[in-house]
Structure formats: structure tokens, C-alpha cells
Amino acid sequence: MAEGPSKTVRDRAERLLAAGGETYAHEAGIRLRDKPSPLYQLLVLSTLLSARITAHIAVDAAREIFTAGWRTPRAVADASWQELVDALGRAHYRRYDESTATALHEGAELLIDRWHGDLRRLRKEAGGDPARIRQLLQEFPRIGPVGAEIFCREAQGEWEELCPAFDRRALDGAEKNGLPKDPDRLAASVAPQDVPRLAAALVRSTL
Template sequence: MSRPTTAEGLLDEYGRTYAEEAGIRLRNTPSPLYRLLTLCVLLSVRIKAGIAVAAARELSAAGMRTPRAMAGASWQDRVDALGRAHYRRYDESTATALGDGAQFVIDRYRGDLRRLREEAAGDPERIRGLLREFPRIGPVGADIFSREAQGVWPELRPAFDRRARDAAAGLGLPETPEGLARLVEAEDLPRLAAALVRVGLAN
């Protein structure tokens, strides 16, 4: 497989965010942000990214696009949606985590993750720390959220996690978030980060 060695080539060939692939039009509004959090939960276990993305689409198609809808769905409804995406082995524990996490968003942030952002007061590390309070979201999930959300939460920029930086090093590109950020316009940072991760996973 040929590997692009320029930022432009990466964006052309691999520059699709995981949120976009999951059908999420990411905006700084409650539902898209919550759907991104759901996607991060799904991506936080050892499972193929394509299956996690398909599971996010199934949950959305079943109406679980908000914390209240997710919490109001039955555990079996969540398991069934995951099963339709072949999200096996982790389906039961993930269904529980999604329900508990939805209730946490409701209880802690009144259903709106923008309140998490406000609580962090512009500190990206604080955002990651607050994200890790959710069930199943650890450092990897918090990094995924930051990578994808940096397009709508500018204080997260530049967000390139270890996977993205390792892939960049393998391609001869800058290895620091700041160096990578200089290669593209600010609005393309989520796409470049996703492209690097995709290249890394493909090799």
C-alpha cells in the first residue's frame, strides 16, 4: 500500500474523521457532542474501528442520539443495536457503560457536554480529565474525543495523540503537535489527525 508523505496527500487519501464516518456532523451543540462521546466509548476497547463506527451508526439509527434517549432506552435495546453492528464480546458491558455514562451526562452536566467545556475553563488537560470521569473513557478515549472535537473546541488544538504522532514519525513528518499543526489550516486539524491514525492502523 502506498503511503502519502505530505499533509496534502494524507488529507486527500485518508482525511475523513471518525465522527464523519459515523454520520456525525460535528457542531458545538449537545447532540453531536454526545454522539461523539458515544463513539469514543465504542472505540475505547480492543475492537476494529470500522465495527465501532458501525455501532455508533446503529445506536443513532435506533434514536439514541442524546443522553436522555440513551438512558431511556432499555439495556437490551442497546445490546441489540450493538449486535446489529457485530460489536461482539463487549456488547453487554458496553451497553451498561453507555447507559451509566448517559445518566452521568444528565446528572453532572444537565445533558449538555458544553458545560464540561465551561467547567474546564479553556484548559485542554482539564477537559481530558473530566472526560475520563465517564464510564469506559480512559486516556485513549479522551484523546480520541480531543482529536475529533478540536474542530469545534479550539482550545484543544493541536490535538495529535501518540498514535497520530507515531504515524507521522514513520512518514517523515513532524513528530510534535505544534509541528504537525503548521502543515494545515486550523479547520483541517481533525482530518489530519484522523488521517495519521488511519495510516498507522493500516500498517
């Protein structure tokens, strides 16, 4: 029987949760559930976070998009390119605003055409294989390996086959904070429902 995490490890993990354990999805106003609209909103957020831009600006840009009512792929596809550019600009998402507006439009159309607007169909196509989920996510514009990891890190509470999902930055945070870098041991340091929050807290600790 594997030995559980020490009290020191659990205490360190709990301190991290208390200090910065809000997921980026929650910060962006996404009530994440295994349903089409919130999963799509997480995809939008992952797209925004994939650019070389600070996380808080990306989160603010997501909020601007959702506040405008663009919470589904159909809504984003129907919005004008200029409307998306303007929303990104209000959040100071500069330099990448025009290319990101294009990526969001194209990504919405891809999701509608291939998976009928429902990322759960992408999950089904992947057959429960986390590597395949990551591969399929990278078919969306602007979503590369980093963006796919961001999506999986945040979605692992809803798609259990992704757990544990700690990307390179989260594992760097684990090392910095004296926590195990092994994903399974790291996940075991908190309650199962807190694993996505721990991943977010670890990322924040590196910023």
C-alpha cells in the same frame, strides 16, 4: 519568527488528507458542531472506540445506535439495556456488547445528572484547560486516557483550546509518514480547519 512547514511536509500532509482525511465522527454520520447532541454523539463514538475492537466495527456500532434514534443522553438513558445490546450486536460489536451497553447507560445518566446533558457545561467547568477537559472526560465509564484523547482529537475543530490534539497513534503516523512529531509543527502543515482530518488520516495510516 518561526519558520513555516516546508513544501515537502505540506505535500505529504495533503496526500494523507486525500487518502484518509475523513474524521471518524463524519464516518459515523455525526455532523459535529458545538451543540449538545453532536457532542454527545462524539462521546458515544469515543466510548465505542475505546474498546479493543477494530475502528470500523466501532463506527458501525455508532451508526446503529444513531439510526435507532438514540442521539441524545436522554434517549440512550431511556433505551433498554437489551435494545442497546442488540444494536451493538447488529454491528458485530461482540464480546464488549453487554459491558458497553452498561457503560453507555451509566454515561448518559452521569451527563444528565452532572452537566444537564450538555458537554459544553463540562468544557465550561474545565475553564478552557485542555488537561482538565481530558480529566473530566475520564469520569465517564469506559473513557480512559485513550478515549479522552480520541474525543479531543475529533473535537479540536470545535473546541479551539484543544488544538493541536494528536494522540500517540497520530504521532506514530506522523513519524511513519515523514512528518514532524511536534504537535504545533504538525498542525501548521495544513489549514486550521483540516487539523482534525489530518489527525484522523495519521491514525488510519498506522492501521
